[in-house]
Amino acid sequence: MQAIHLDLIDYSILIAYVVFVVGIGLTLGKYMKSSSDFLTSARSIPTWVTGLAFISANLGALELVGMAASGAKYGIGTAHFYWVGAIPAMIFLAVFMMPFYYGSKARSVPEYLNMRFDQRVRGLNSVAFAVMTIFASGISMNALAKLLNQLLGWDYNAALWVCSGVVLIYVLKGGLTSAIYTEVLQFFMIVLGFAPVVYLGLKDVGGWHAMNSSLQQVAVNPAALALNDKPFAANAWTSAWQPLIGGPSSNPMGVDMFAMVFGLGFVLSFGYWCTNFLVVQRAMAAKNMAAARNTPLVASVPKMFFPFLVIVPGMIAVALTSIPSKNYRIPPPILSAAVYAKAVDAVKSASPADAPAAVKAVGEALGTKVYADKVTALVAENAATKLSDEQIQNRLYYTIAENDYDGVILSLVKKYCPPGLLGLALTALLASFMSGMAGNVTAFNTVWTYDIYQAYFAPNKSDAHYMWMGKFITVVGILLSILAAYFASMYNNAMDIIQLVFGFVNAPLFATFLLGMFWKRTTSTGAFFGLFGGIGASALFHALTTTHSNVDAAGHVVNGMKGGYLNVLSQFPSEMAQNFWLAAFAFTACFVLTLVLSLATARTKSDADLKGLVYSLTPKIKSDSLVWYQQPGVVGTILLICCIILNVIFW
Amino acid sequence: MGLDIRWPIGLMFTLIGALLAIYGLVTGSNTALYQSSLGININLIWGAVLLVFGVGMLLGAITGAKKPPGK
Structure with missing residues (x-):
């Protein structure tokens, strides 16, 4: 940027x-x-x-x-x-x-x-x-x-x-x-x-x-x-x-x-x-x-x-x-001036005759994926009519085949x-x-x-x-x-872990509220352990599932942060799908556990105590x-x- | 709670709207400046919109202060 x-x-x-x-x-x-x-x-x-x-x-x-x-x-x-x-x-x-x-x-x-x-x-x-x-x-x-x-x-x-x-x-x-x-x-x-x-x-x-x-x-x-x-x-x-x-x-x-x-x-x-x-x-x-x-x-x-x-x-x-004449692209990842300078040199020293080598050299200099056709065209054009460093750098911006979506709005x-x-x-x-x-x-x-x-x-x-x-x-x-x-x-990674854990804690929470507000029989013990169980269920679900893209050719999990660090029982097409299913699973676990535990434990609050707190007991x-x-x-x-x-x- | 929020909203947008509109008026002849906004003097137009919004909020605050708080 x-x-x-x-x-x-x-x-x-x-x-x-x-x-x-x-x-x-x-x-x-x-x-x-x-x-x-x-x-x-x-x-x-x-x-x-x-x-x-x-x-x-x-x-x-x-x-x-x-x-x-x-x-x-x-x-x-x-x-x-x-x-x-x-x-x-x-x-x-x-x-x-x-x-x-x-x-x-x-x-x-x-x-x-x-x-x-x-x-x-x-x-x-x-x-x-x-x-x-x-x-x-x-x-x-x-x-x-x-x-x-x-x-x-x-x-x-x-x-x-x-x-x-x-x-x-x-x-x-x-x-x-x-x-x-x-x-x-x-x-x-x-x-x-x-x-x-x-x-x-x-x-x-x-x-x-x-x-x-x-x-x-x-x-x-x-x-x-x-x-x-x-x-x-x-x-x-x-x-x-x-x-x-x-x-x-x-x-x-x-x-x-x-x-x-x-x-x-x-x-x-x-x-x-x-x-x-x-x-x-x-x-x-x-x-x-x-x-x-x-x-x-x-x-x-x-x-x-x-x-x-x-x-x-x-x-x-x-x-x-998608409209070339607009001179705009979804911003690529932010690269430093030094990286661009290296890539400009790579373009200048590349030979238009050997396109694959040129693409590889430029890609390595930038450290990102690149559009092969755009790099080839740039190298050929630079060989025909010498471009200035600034021109090359501007063109390089459009050759990067990766997007930094968070930069879109700015x-x-x-x-x-x-x-x-x-x-x-x-x-x-x-x-x-x-x-x-x-x-x-x-x-x-x-x-x-x-x-x-x-x-x-x-x-x-x-x-x-x-x-x-x-x-x-x-x-x-x-x-x-x-x-x-x-x-x-x-600590970027530590932060990801913390957010992951909050995801686990939040996923089952609504089951506790739903049962608490609409079923007077829900007991405190049932709610407390049901919630714990739900949190555990989310963590377990995450440990046992991952996404297709997170499993390499040999069947090994690439990044444990994206799930599957215990075993891979199921693979989802995307992280979003994994998240939604995790929530559904954690909610159901918490709901069932709270229900069963509530039936198994004695009520500690009478109907009078719960007036104004539970649907059926509130005018x-x-x-x-x-x-x-x-x-x-x-x-x-x-x-x-x-x-x-x-x-x-x-x- | 003591302060009617329409006062600060109204005052702020009146101020910012006036700033933008005046800036738009002053720079209106500078076509290079407005190339990015597709040749539209967006500062003048949008400044006017903000000004109208801000004044509307102020009018609401003034009439609201005259009447006893409803409901």
Whole structure:
């Protein structure tokens, strides 16, 4: 990635944003009187604000980068992460689960688990969650600092500490409310910052239909762009469902229908949206029950249309790459100037007569796969008319047959944004990184203060004491995040292992909630050991399965990180398919184990204890008095129908 | 919670929108600058859009402050 030069106008926009978020924090600081103001916003925020924060807490910068990358790799099928993997779960949370979270007066998801089950289940969930938020925020900050370093030439350490410092100021002053307000600000920054880039990109490829016809040509020969090594049907990048019906070999994700619908659409999606305190906390901050239930519903409206903002850029990038006159390609892996210099020499010393040797020499100098035809043409042209080093280097950029998909979104920003708009788009990106950190830290400080510190170390202290602890742990949380960022920058592999383990911990979680909320017979012992069993089942599943590409010709596993380190009982066409099946397996294991153990153990909580915590023992909320558009059931149904219509349109 | 969020959103986008639009006006004759945005003076157009959005938010905050908080 070449450095970007920022003008005064770009810096002005960036500084304006920073001044406003700090200003919000300082203003809100005056209203922070109790620990509940600081950690839970004292349940006082209007629906549209919590709704946008709900969606924004999830729309981190890594999501933006990752979704554009997937849009390029898989096309419109990526929208399943929204239309299958989010909307139904968000509606379920609003209609069925929010009454328990909000009605129980729990201040956090782990606290609900304590009310429904016992301290053990809460402890397991809160510790895992606390550690996870710190790493998530560290990963995000590391990516931000690296980006600022590569893109703008800022010093990595300075970028990391300054950005964390800004987050610290506004979270420490304004607490959760500050984080929620800046998330809403970030929501508008992202939408308004990236919409013009998508518009210009679409206009450049000739509109929606022209983009699709380019993608249809790419789909039958994706190897030409190094997108995939085997050909697909023409609609593989432009239809969401039809390529899935043909089975894992007929869509670029390598996923089958069951894994998509049950693994992603049910287990992973409901597990994330309905139990992750990072998002649920936003709904819990709403001012009343109706507002809390409507929070995920408000959020699902923009969520439904986000694919056009975050996935379409990836598709635009593929279409642009396939049109030679556009002078664009999906960025190749970042190579240093020294590597390019070596490759330029290789081109100059290569003989056009011996094309295979030339291709080999250039490929070795670059250290990547290369397009043989493009290298041959370059060598021949250089022999005929001497090209300058700069010209050769520019041409070499297009000979690299590997893609760095994570660079897609920035390469489009760079291509289409003049100074001014560039500042806006970069500020939007920076905003989402920082609010990602703020979101994680505010969830972390609540869980630490109420679910770990108050529950285990210092019960029955004054509110002022917990308020002090909330602020103290905010500072600690940010310092730990910075530490995690350095860790992520130094130990890439260790970080992969940590994320893998979190995958194991999260996969079965929804089974515990589902049984706990809808079956009063579920016992604490059943839930606790069922959850452990589910986590064990995920780890075991991962140890015994892997992907086709991870097994070499001799049948040995190449990389144990991708599974199969004990034995290979089954091979999946892709990592995504393996993940979805793992989730389905872990959920089922946890569900069955919890069920059996609950039947085998005695109940410790009576029906009276569980009132307001379990569906059958909670009086139904009367929402008839509300106008129809405020009734979660009605609105949820309408939204579900809209979501189905979108699926049909992109069938 | 004390502060109506429409104030900061409105003020910020009014400011950024005005900055972009003015920059677009000043640089409008510089065709080389707008080559990347396909010859469109995107700063002027998008600055105006942000300005309208920001002012809309401010109007919402002003009318909201006059009325007692609903529901």
